[in-house]
Amino acid sequence: VRRSLGTVLGVLLAWWLLTDGLHLVVPGFLPGPAATWAAFVDGLRNGSLGANVGASLGRLLLGYAVGSALGLAVGVAVGISRSVGSFLQPLLNFFSNLAGIVWLPIAITWFGLGWLTVTFILVNSVFFVVAANTLTGIQSVPLTYEHAVAVLGARRWRIVAQVLIPGAFPGILSGLRLAMAFGWRALIVAEMAASAVGLGYMVYSASGESRPDVILMGILLIGVVATVLDQLVFAPLERRVLSRWGLARSVLES
Amino acid sequence: VTWLRHRTALALLCCLGAWLAWLGWLQASAPGRLSPSLRSALAAGRSVGLVAVDLGFKPTGFQLDVLQRFGTVSGVRGKEVMLADVGPAEMWGLAHIFWIQRIRRG
Numbered sequence: 331v332r333r334s335l336g337t338v339l340g341v342l343l344a345w346w347l348l349t350d351g352l353h354l355v356v357p358g359f360l361p362g363p364a365a366t367w368a369a370f371v372d373g374l375r376n377g378s379l380g381a382n383v384g385a386s387l388g389r390l391l392l393g394y395a396v397g398s399a400l401g402l403a404v405g406v407a408v409g410i411s412r413s414v415g416s417f418l419q420p421l422l423n424f425f426s427n428l429a430g431i432v433w434l435p436i437a438i439t440w441f442g443l444g445w446l447t448v449t450f451i452l453v454n455s456v457f458f459v460v461a462a463n464t465l466t467g468i469q470s471v472p473l474t475y476e477h478a479v480a481v482l483g484a485r486r487w488r489i490v491a492q493v494l495i496p497g498a499f500p501g502i503l504s505g506l507r508l509a510m511a512f513g514w515r516a517l518i519v520a521e522m523a524a525s526a527v528g529l530g531y532m533v534y535s536a537s538g539e540s541r542p543d544v545i546l547m548g549i550l551l552i553g554v555v556a557t558v559l560d561q562l563v564f565a566p567l568e569r570r571v572l573s574r575w576g577l578a579r580s581v582l583e584s
Numbered sequence: 585v586t587w588l589r590h591r592t593a594l595a596l597l598c599c600l601g602a603w604l605a606w607l608g609w610l611q612a613s614a615p616g617r618l619s620p621s622l623r624s625a626l627a628a629g630r631s632v633g634l635v636a637v638d639l640g641f642k643p644t645g646f647q648l649d650v651l652q653r654f655g656t657v658s659g660v661r662g663k664e665v666m667l668a669d670v671g672p673a674e675m676w677g678l679a680h681i682f683w684i685q686r687i688r689r690g
Contacts, residue, residue, distance in 0.1 A: 376639070377683035378646040526649075535645075 361543040366550070369543040378532070383551070385527040386517060393449050394513050397456025398506055404457075405464025405505075409498070410490055412473075415465055422462040430455025430516035434523055447524040448517065455516035459509040460502075467501020468494050503571050507564040514556050529555075614679040619688035626672050634658070634690035635675070637665045639683060647683070654678050666690050 342363060348354050349362030357365060373379030408422075409415045430451050437447045471494055479489050495502075521530025529552055536544035615623065625632050635655075639647060643665050648657055654677055655670035667690070670678065678687055 372641075375683060376641055376644065376647060377650070377681070378644065381646065381650075 358540075358542060361546055365543040366547045369541070369547040370551075373544070373547070379551075382527060382529050382532040383555070385525075386521065386529040387555070389445075389448060389452060389521075389528065390514060390517055393452030393517065394456050394510060397453040397513065398460045398509060400453070401457045401460025401505070401509070402464055402502065405461040405502075406468065406490070406495065406498075408461070409465045409468030409494065410486075412469070415469055419462070419465055419469070422458060422465060426458035426462040428458075430512060431519045434520060437520075438524060443524045445525070448520040448528075451520040452513050452517045456509040456513040459512050460505045463505025463508065464498060464502050467498030467505070470501060471497035499571050499574075503564075503568050507560065507568060510559060510564060511556065514552075514559070518552055610680050610682060613682075614676065617679045617684055617687055618675070619686065621689055622675070622687060626675055629672065632670060632672075632675065632689065634666060634668050635670055636661070636688050636690040637667055637678065637684055638686040638688070639663050639665065640685040650681070651678075 346363050349357065349360055350364055361369075370379070373382075405422075408418050433451055433454055434447070437450045441447045441450060475493050475497065476489055479493050484492070517528075518530040518533075521528035522534040525531045529548055533545050533548035533552070536542075536548065618626070622632060622635070637651060640663055642663055643651075643660055648660075648665065651657055651665055651667055654674040655667040657665060658668045659666040667678075675687070678684060
């Protein structure tokens with residue numbers, strides 16, 4: 331934390347020197363920390379910032395919940411059969427490697443400009459990453475574990491619930507963490523193109539109003555929200571799951 | 585009760601408390617945003633016609649979009665937005681918006 335704080339302070343100081351301090355860059359090109367902070371306070375006071383952040387977070391929560399639930403279900407269902415899993419894995423990998431945002435033009439054609447397009451892009455971005463990582467996680471469980479439990483008389487569902495899914499937890503969690511980052515980025519870009527509210531819309535519309543202070547404030551806020559979500563929710567969860575079901579402590583701490 | 589001592593549970597409870605406090609403040613401060621004549625008109629169930637919504641800052645597209653949901657935006661005078669066709673329920677809704685400073689007859 332101390333190292334991160336030092337980095338943030340260093341960047342802030344360099345930014346201030348470039349702009350307000352030594353005036354090396356004109357404010358129209360890169361606003362200083364004071365103007366950016368003023369845009370943040372203005373946004374809080376006039377209600378627009380709260381509404382935009384709330385809209386983006388609400389969409390993220392809904393789209394992430396739907397996309398990750400579907401991705402988990404499909405990943406587990408496909409992974410139960412090794413042959414079906416091997417057959418479908420290249421397909422899931424292909425779609426998870428495609429950035430969700432490439433679907434935007436076709437989504438606009440299908441659903442028009444609005445919340446349905448934004449939700450589709452978000453769910454799409456989350457679903458394939460979670461499904462592919464869940465499948466990889468299940469496939470990484472050694473076959474001998476399954477056989478050993480089967481020899482002891484366990485039924486198939488019990489093998490799935492007590493061997494495959496717990497064994498796949500590290501992979502599932504990596505998928506969930508990655509999907510949050512992918513989904514957040516896709517959501518912001520989708521909001522720029524197909525929405526009238528949200529952080530993406532706020533940044534994009536500020537460009538039309540020649541407000542670089544609002545743009546910069548929006549960009550920083552997008553980064554802060556993503557970092558907070560990752561560090562407060564996923565990093566501790568992943569540490570706990572990996573230390574219970576997964577890798578050695580030395581790897582976790584590296 | 586032991587789970588309440590967990591850090592995550594405490595953080596969630598703090599968030600919930602802050603949210604409830606915020607809602608309470610909005611509820612308590614709402615009547616103060618209405619001018620006395622508007623308050624008495626609303627109490628008597630009389631129609632109020634045109635109202636002037638003072639924001640304390642120059643309105644942008646965001647504020648006009650929001651206000652349009654409560655009535656018909658009929659103009660902007662400096663930091664005030666003129667709003668027509670506002671019913672009693674909408675008036676109370678307006679009074680619960682934190683970025684509005686004052687609402688009076690237009």
